Amino acid sequence: MAPAPASRLRRESVVRAVAALLRWLQKHPTPAPEPIYLILTLKAAPVRRFEHKLRLPHSPFPSMSLVSDRLPADLPDDIDLLPSSALRSLPAATRRGLVLVDSRLRVPGGGGKAAGAKRGVTVPVDLSDPAWIESAREAARCVELRVEGGTCRAVRVGNGAMPREEAVENVVAAVEAAAACVPRKWRNVRALHVKSPESAALPLYSAPGSSSDQDGDGDREAPKRELAASAEEQGRVKRPK
Incomplete structure (x- = not known):
């Protein structure tokens, strides 16, 4: 059996992005802690739909x-x-x-x-x-990575009330588990971001030769749509503007 590809995620990138996101959430308080999502963008969509449970060190739910x-x-x-x-x-x-x-x-x-x-x-x-x-x-502590089509998916990995270290541990665990279960593993991972429903997407990883601002299929709105779909599935009601 071939060994699994080594991780390409730098922990310091996760620490920096999570800290910035938590600071943003503190400046934009809400009645209940906002979810934190990992945005996974693949180079190529899987041929078959698949679902996989990702086990996190800490519950991503505030209650x-x-x-x-x-x-x-x-x-x-x-x-x-x-x-x-x-x-x-x-x-x-x-x-x-x-x-x-x-x-x-x-x-x-x-x-x-x-x-x-x-x-x-x-x-x-x-x-x-x-x-x-x-x-x-x-x-x-278990969240679902479900890929039904396209190259982008959002997975809930935390909330705005979590201690920074716990949020970092959850993001790292989710990334490693997701990269291990998608087809072609890390070779198929184009980019990783972390965000809340209302924040900007903060970069965690971008594959060499690719840009986090450009998708191979030319669809730059895919991350926003996938986050909206995941938020709807997981019960978030969008605040009126």
Whole structure:
């Protein structure tokens, strides 16, 4: 088996970009911490659609909420309890966090799926399992890299309230995991950026001979569209201008 290509990411580039982004977020406060995204741009789109779980050292979500009509005896202090009615209209702050949903809940007409799921990142949990909290925390550290077409994708890797070192560790882990699972690995990575929904994209890496301002397919708006799609999937509601 051929050895995996060595990492091409410089940690100091991540530290510099993350620090600048966190400073920007501090100067532009919001009611709830803004998500931080890794923007992955490939040289060539994969032939087949693929999905891959990236495990991060720290949860990228600033909060966790449990939607249930029963109170677990061991509910941790850092998990907020919400009634089942909250699924129909999740609070704004919850849309940026992780929502745990009691697996016994069923919404009429929902086909077993939680209503309002597209407004927040929801994970079903079995409260009868003694290890449900550990399972929930593990789920909170996993994000999905899903490539359906095109050469650009956004992955949530942090939030504006994270300590800088934790955000850096998450970005580095996400980059290495993503580069290891995409076709042709690092040889197919054109550029990497980090950004929040309203900030500029800050560069982390650009392949030799390429420019972060130019895509091979000539589509300079692709990163913005992919970020918008990921933000919609992960429950961010864009603020009116």
